[in-house]
Amino acid sequence: MKLKFALPSAMLVLASVITAGAQAIKVPENWDRLAAKADEVVNVTLDKKMLGLASKFMDDEDDAAGKRMISKLNGIYVRSLEFKNPGEFTAADVEPIHAQLQGPEWSHIVSVNSKAEKENVGIYIKTVNNQTVGMVILAEEPTELTFVQLDGPVNPEDLGELSGNFGIPKGIHVTPANRAQEQPKTELKK
Numbered sequence: 001m002k003l004k005f006a007l008p009s010a011m012l013v014l015a016s017v018i019t020a021g022a023q024a025i026k027v028p029e030n031w032d033r034l035a036a037k038a039d040e041v042v043n044v045t046l047d048k049k050m051l052g053l054a055s056k057f058m059d060d061e062d063d064a065a066g067k068r069m070i071s072k073l074n075g076i077y078v079r080s081l082e083f084k085n086p087g088e089f090t091a092a093d094v095e096p097i098h099a100q101l102q103g104p105e106w107s108h109i110v111s112v113n114s115k116a117e118k119e120n121v122g123i124y125i126k127t128v129n130n131q132t133v134g135m136v137i138l139a140e141e142p143t144e145l146t147f148v149q150l151d152g153p154v155n156p157e158d159l160g161e162l163s164g165n166f167g168i169p170k171g172i173h174v175t176p177a178n179r180a181q182e183q184p185k186t187e188l189k190k
Helices: 002-018 030-037 048-055 061-072 091-100 156-161
Strands: 040-047 075-082 106-114 119-128 131-141 144-151
Touching (some): 030 075, 030 091, 048 075, 091 144
Antiparallel strands (some): 075 144, 131 144
């Protein structure tokens, strides 16, 4: 009788261990309440199968790098809410996402805070066994809240290839560390 329950339990534990690297960040339930107040709501859910279909429409030479990148991904998930007035969401509405990004596998690699524009953007990567297995972009503006998750192996420097596609905001780029540290060469004239 005990063996009857042991096998399914073992299978469940094994399945959870195998999929642990691919767990999605859960968008808080309160975002449904926020979506009801928003003027514009964008929900993009593209699993591996849908990404394969979408890549068939990427025929330009300019799309080759983006096509290679999405072929490696398990999914792209975007939630964006745009409001008429500032103050329609609070830090408490975003905190459940920040809390999920605090684990040892997550690293906060980019933070952009503009006091003038009242914008905050954070880029986080998930690393398992020294391999990047996911990325989250969280952008907060006075009237807009955007969450993007790339599930699967992704190089942060390749993010620009998807910028402006699949609901990912335009202008998202991560500069390689070695290029950011390069100094312009100066010539001494005699």
